[in-house]
Amino acid sequence: MFITARSVALKLSTRANLLVVSQVLLALEALSAPAATVSTPIVNLAYAQYQGSVDTATNITSFLGIRYAAPPVGDLRWAAPQPPLAVSGVQQATTQPNECNQAPVGNASTNSFESTSMRKRGISQSEDCLFLNVYTPGSEVVATPAGGLPVVVWIHGGGYIEGAASEFSGADLILDSSYGVITVLVQYRLGLFGFLAGEAVKEGGALNAGLLDQNYALQWVQAHISSFGGDPTKVTIWGESAGAGSVLQHIVAHGGNTQPPLFTTAMTSSTFLPSQYNYNDRIPEMLYSEIVNGTNCTSSSDTLSCLRAADVNTLQTLNYDINFNGFFGTFVFVPVVDGTFILERPTVTISKGRLNGNYFLAMTNSHEGNIFVDQSTTLDVADYVKTLFPNFGSAQVAGAVTMYQNYESDVTQANLVMSDSIFLCPTYYLLSVLGERAWKGEFAIPPGLHGTDIAYYFTSYEGGPPYNNSQFITAFSNSFMAMAMLDTPDDRYTPGDITPSWTSWQSNMTEMKFNETSAGVPDVHTFKTDSALLERCA
Numbered sequence: 001m002f003i004t005a006r007s008v009a010l011k012l013s014t015r016a017n018l019l020v021v022s023q024v025l026l027a028l029e030a031l032s033a034p035a036a037t038v039s040t041p042i043v044n045l046a047y048a049q050y051q052g053s054v055d056t057a058t059n060i061t062s063f064l065g066i067r068y069a070a071p072p073v074g075d076l077r078w079a080a081p082q083p084p085l086a087v088s089g090v091q092q093a094t095t096q097p098n099e100c101n102q103a104p105v106g107n108a109s110t111n112s113f114e115s116t117s118m119r120k121r122g123i124s125q126s127e128d129c130l131f132l133n134v135y136t137p138g139s140e141v142v143a144t145p146a147g148g149l150p151v152v153v154w155i156h157g158g159g160y161i162e163g164a165a166s167e168f169s170g171a172d173l174i175l176d177s178s179y180g181v182i183t184v185l186v187q188y189r190l191g192l193f194g195f196l197a198g199e200a201v202k203e204g205g206a207l208n209a210g211l212l213d214q215n216y217a218l219q220w221v222q223a224h225i226s227s228f229g230g231d232p233t234k235v236t237i238w239g240e241s242a243g244a245g246s247v248l249q250h251i252v253a254h255g256g257n258t259q260p261p262l263f264t265t266a267m268t269s270s271t272f273l274p275s276q277y278n279y280n281d282r283i284p285e286m287l288y289s290e291i292v293n294g295t296n297c298t299s300s301s302d303t304l305s306c307l308r309a310a311d312v313n314t315l316q317t318l319n320y321d322i323n324f325n326g327f328f329g330t331f332v333f334v335p336v337v338d339g340t341f342i343l344e345r346p347t348v349t350i351s352k353g354r355l356n357g358n359y360f361l362a363m364t365n366s367h368e369g370n371i372f373v374d375q376s377t378t379l380d381v382a383d384y385v386k387t388l389f390p391n392f393g394s395a396q397v398a399g400a401v402t403m404y405q406n407y408e409s410d411v412t413q414a415n416l417v418m419s420d421s422i423f424l425c426p427t428y429y430l431l432s433v434l435g436e437r438a439w440k441g442e443f444a445i446p447p448g449l450h451g452t453d454i455a456y457y458f459t460s461y462e463g464g465p466p467y468n469n470s471q472f473i474t475a476f477s478n479s480f481m482a483m484a485m486l487d488t489p490d491d492r493y494t495p496g497d498i499t500p501s502w503t504s505w506q507s508n509m510t511e512m513k514f515n516e517t518s519a520g521v522p523d524v525h526t527f528k529t530d531s532a533l534l535e536r537c538a
Contacts, residue, residue, distance in 0.1 A: 043227050047086045050093040052134075059179075060171040063134040063228070065097035068220040069213065071128040072189060077308045078196055078205035081130060081216040097131035098124045099164030101312075103191040103319045103333075105372075106326025123166050127193060127312055132186045132217055135170030136228050137179040148231035152484045153184045153221060153263070155214055157241030157272070157451075159331035161191040161323050172458045177481040178494060182230040184221055188213035188246075191319040195333040197279045198288030204304040207279050207338035211249050215341070218250070218262040236265040236484040237357075240454055242331075244268035248426060251356050252349035253341055258356050265359040265487060267480060270368055270450055273426035275389060276345055279336040283390070287322070287332065294318045327387050329372030329418070347426070353433040360438040361483045362427045362505075366448030369419030375411055384414045388421075403536055416536075423450070425537035428529070431505045439489050440505040440529070441479060444515040445472075472522040475499040476514050499524050509534070 041061055042051045052063035069081035076082060102125055137149070152173055156163040170183030188194060194210025201207055222232045239247045247266050250258070277283055292298055295314055297306035307315070319333075326332045337345055349355070373384075385400045386392060392400075404413040431438050443453040445467050455465040457477040465473060475498050482491040489512075490502035503510050509529040517523045 042090055045224050045227065047084055049090045051090050053094045055171065058171055058175065059138060060174050061136045061138065062171065063093040063136075064095055065093055065131045066134060067130065068132050068186075068217050069130040072130060072193070072209070072213075073127050073312075075308060077127070077193070078201055078209055078304065080206040080209070080212050096123055096164075096166040097133075097187065098126035098129045099166060100129035100187055100190045101125050101127065101193055101316050101319060102158075102163075103161040103323035105159055105161070105323070106328055106330040106332065107324050123164060125316075127189075129187050129189070130213055130217075131165070132184055132220070133165045133170060134225075134228055135174055135183045135185075136230075137174055137182070138229075147233060148226055148229050149180065149182050150234040150236065150485045151182050151184060151221060151225050151230040151232070152481075153186060153218065153235060153237045155186055155188075155237065155239035155243035155246045157239060157243040157245075157270075158190070159272070160195055160210060160242045160245075160334050161319075161331055163190070163242070167461070168458050169460050172460050173481065176457060176459075176477040177485060180485050180493070181481065182225065182228055184217075184225070186214060186217040188217070191323060191333045192287075192291060192315065193319065195335060196288065196291065197277075197284035197336040197338075199280045199285070200288060200304045202279055202338070204302070208249075208335050208341055211246065211253075211335055211341060214246055215250065215253065215262070222260075222262060233264070235263040236267060237263045238267040238269070238480065238484070240269040241272045241451065242334075244270055245272035245274075245335075245426075247271075248273060248346060248430065249335055249342060251360075251430070252346045253356060255343045256349055256352070256354040256356055261356065263357055265361075265483060266357040267361045267363075267483060268427060268430075269363045269453060270365055270423055271362065271427045271430075272423060273346065274331060274334050274422050275391070276334070276342075277336055279338050281336075284336055290322060291315070291318055328374045330388070347429055350429045350433060355430075355434070358437060359483065359487045360430060360434050361441070361480065361489055362431060362438070363441045363443055363453065363480075364424055364427055365450055365453055366442060366444040367415070367419070368423040368450045369415040369417070370447075371450050372418050372422075373411060373414045377411075379410055379414055381405075381410050381413045381417070384410075385417060388417065420533065420536050424533065428534060428537050435506050436504045438505050439483075439502050439512075440510075441489075441512040441514060442527075443476070444513055446516075467516055467520075469516070469520070469522055471496065471498055472514070472516065472524070475522065475524050479512070498522060500526055505529075 040051055040053050042049055050063050050066055052061050054061050067084045070084050165185040165187050170185050173183045188210045197207055206212055225232050237247050247268050248271055251266055292303045295310040297303045300306035323332050382397050382401050385397050404416055407413050407416055431440055455461045456473055474494055478494050478497050479489040483489045510526050511529055513525055513527050515523040
């Protein structure tokens with residue numbers, strides 16, 4: 001990418017409150033300087049000093065693999081995150097960190113499903129994975145007006161069992177924002193390492209450890225982001241799929257009253273909210289027993305201590321196998337109601353209307369459920385509903401079947417059951433109580449499947465966007481970045497943004513659709529939410 005003084009000045013002129021002239025001059029100076037003369041910044045976090053690296057082609061600095069919590073190993077396995085130990089000297093923050101131990105999506109009914117995340121990656125898996133990546137505009141860390149630049153904290157998806165910070169480049173979001181934000185990409189414990197539940201974990205450890213990791217990382221942002229030029233009072237949390245589900249969990253955390261507040265704005269791309277059981281319900285306890293049996297800890301008087309002493313490879317084998325053997329398209333280890341961080345089922349907290357955060361932007365895809373339903377099989381919708389929701393009684397199953405019976409084939413009905421119940425309706429529940437502070441969009445570029453939107457804001461993701469139209473990419477990505485910078489998606493900080501005016505969702509249930517015409521021309525327009533969908537959600 002080539003940046004000229006004129007283009008930088010033009011883009012910055014619309015947001016003079018965010019960037020100062022000194023930053024522009026600094027950016028241009030870094031662009032014109034040979035790589036060898038660009039000094040790499042060092043940030044002092046008190047417990048450690050980290051030296052990042054500058055990409056002179058884009059004038060973006062990255063700090064990769066910053067440790068935000070102690071390694072969750074030994075006695076800290078299934079414990080709340082703890083402060084990292086102090087280290088002397090300057091740590092090099094120039095390589096991607098270990099990713100957390102990964103597991104595959106439920107695959108019991110077919111061998112054809114292969115997740116994107118599990119296909120990658122030349123990164124080591126480890127329990128020692130509580131790291132984050134920070135990306136900043138400019139070649140030096142500098143103070144900015146009004147306390148610093150807005151901060152976007154990205155929480156990766158992957159069903160709470162896979163994914164990593166290394167999948168994404170925070171530089172993409174900085175370019176999307178015309179150098180108007182700082183980005184933080186967070187890792188958190190996954191699978192059985194992050195979401196093992198049961199009475200024993202409640203008594204001797206920490207439930208929802210993966211969510212507590214994210215919460216701890218948000219506290220780290222509050223404490224340290226100003227050292228990178230960020231404004232801790234202007235933090236947006238954003239995620240896709242389980243990352244968006246995580247955002248929802250933080251919106252309802254502590255009964256919707258986290259103090260002090262950790263973010264002002266929340267954005268969700270394809271909110272993922274599977275059944276959230278109480279920590280000691282039948283299914284979480286059954287999973288705990290399966291782990292205990294698989295580690296030969298059944299005879300122990302303290303099974304959790306026994307599990308903490310178990311070999312990590314044994315646990316990882318169980319993690320992989322239990323998830324793989326789950327029902328097709330489902331995820332076994334997910335958040336629970338723990339009674340302290342998540343006080344009750346999220347939908348109950350949402351219905352009360354007291355929620356963390358001031359502003360909300362939600363994006364969903366036009367066919368969220370399809371990849372999680374076996375499209376090649378003949379299925380019975382009643383059986384599908386009963387398997388997806390094992391606590392449903394016969395009347396609930398019959399009610400769901402009746403609600404979807406007029407929607408084409410059985411597979412189409414199952415697609416809608418998955419899409420509505422676990423992705424779309426949770427989004428509309430939030431929208432319905434957040435009023436004028438909430439906006440809604442739909443990504444519909446064919447095929448509109450879950451996850452196909454990512455490459456249109458993380459434009460370097462997996463080879464870039466298939467529909468490589470600059471007008472569309474600008475319109476789509478700018479909506480998120482305007483939200484993060486200006487508390488509304490309805491700002492045209494980039495010349496040529498073709499997006500019509502946004503109105504809050506509460507205003508006549510109006511959404512923004514991001515699509516293309518049959519001729520390949522961007523088609524961005526407002527529409528009204530399907531009333532039949534809202535009736536099904538109700």
